[in-house]
Amino acid sequence: MWISLARRLGGLLVVLFLVATMVFFLTRLAPGDPAAIMLGDQASPEDVARLRATFGLDRPLLVQFVLWLKEIATGNFGRSIFLQQPVTTVLWDRAEPTFFLALFSVSIAALVGVPAGIVSAVWRGRIVDQTVSGLALLAANVPSFWLGLILIQLFAVRLGWFPVAGYGAPGASLGERLEHLVLPSIVLGIVNSALITRFTRASMLDVLSNDYVRTARSKGLPESRVVLRHAFGTALVPIVTVLGLTVALLIGGAIVTETVFGLPGIGNLVVSAVLRRDYPIIQGALVMVAGLYVLINLAVDLIYRLVDPRVTA
Template structure:
């Protein structure tokens, strides 16, 4: 097991190196000069060149890459050009809304998707299955920004139940700030529950037809016990996989939702950095998201050994 874990960690380090390399060179392909954007239209070419020299943008791209990679290995993601602070500090200041938004969204998606998928599999071909499948298909095709605007118009503007946008005042309590996440978390949870529903249904259908399920029924085991104790436990591996992938998708997909609801999260920070050509922030945020993807995949692999002893063996 330890050898397998070490091999897995080694492959993840290679993935992170490739991601870091792609992120660096792809950001340099974007049109626009951050120094010129920062100084504005009135700046002279000499002013732009001086600012480029300050941030090392006048060096050859390969030299910039080597210097940047050396800093990343040491845990330094660089200095933001526009925010005038370390990228790690800028990310840390924005991580709370994104963290809680992702957490609430995956809880909502799981609470909707897993029971709906189980019910759809148990009553396959019946009205429940058809309704659940139709709703899952609808949720999978609804744009999150459109659903967010509908929720704002109905629940925030018309009914006044939740804040329209933002994350509360700087001195607001945690409960008040979290109230601003109810609508965006519901949007992301509903949209992403479709994938969990379909995977849960497919996984449950695979195990409900196995011999041990028929044997349990022949012994008179209650249907609830068969579904939850026998079938669901053996169907957990694909379900855990899709939940882990959904968490990773939520982190990346939160950019649009944070923009719609005006949340000061990492997604909003990335959008602003792209518009300003703030290379260090773009690179640092993408590396952080990629590292999260890698850690989630590793955690899912470790959870496999807990939910299914056959994987451990």
């Protein structure tokens, strides 16, 4: 077990190095100069060159890359060019809304998708199955920004049940801030529940056709016990996989939803950094998201051992 875990950790480090390399050089290939953007159109070439030297942008790319890797190794992602703050501080300040948005969204997606997939598999081919499959297909194809605008118009503007946008005043309590996440969490939860529903249905259909399930039914066991204890327990491994991937995707892919609802999360921060060519913010955010992604995949692999002890690789 420990040897397998060490191999996985070594593979994760290789993945992070490749991601860091791609992120660094791809951001530099994008057109635009952060020094020129910061100083504006009226700045002279001398002023731009002086500011580039201040931020070390005049050095060869390979030298910049090596220095950046050394900083990452010590947990330092550099300083934001525009905000003039450490990247880790900026990311930490923006992490709360993104974290809670991902947590609430995947909870809603799981609470909707897993039961719907089970019901659809148990009543395969019937009107319930067709209805659930149709709703899942609809949810998978609904644009999140469109659904967000509809919910804002209905529940925030007309009914006034929830805030329209933002994340509360600077001195707002945690409960008031979390209230701003209800509508965006519903949007992402509904959209991502479609994939979970389809995976759960497919996994349950594979298990329900096995001999031991038919044997359990022939012994006269209640259908609920056969489905939930015998079938669902075996089908849980692929469901855990899609749940883990959903969490990772929500952390790094909620940019559109954060923009629609005006949430000051990491997604909004990355969009602003791209427009400003704030290299340290872009690099730090993407490496952080990649690190979370590989850690979630590692956690899913470890959960496999708890769900199904037969999994040893």
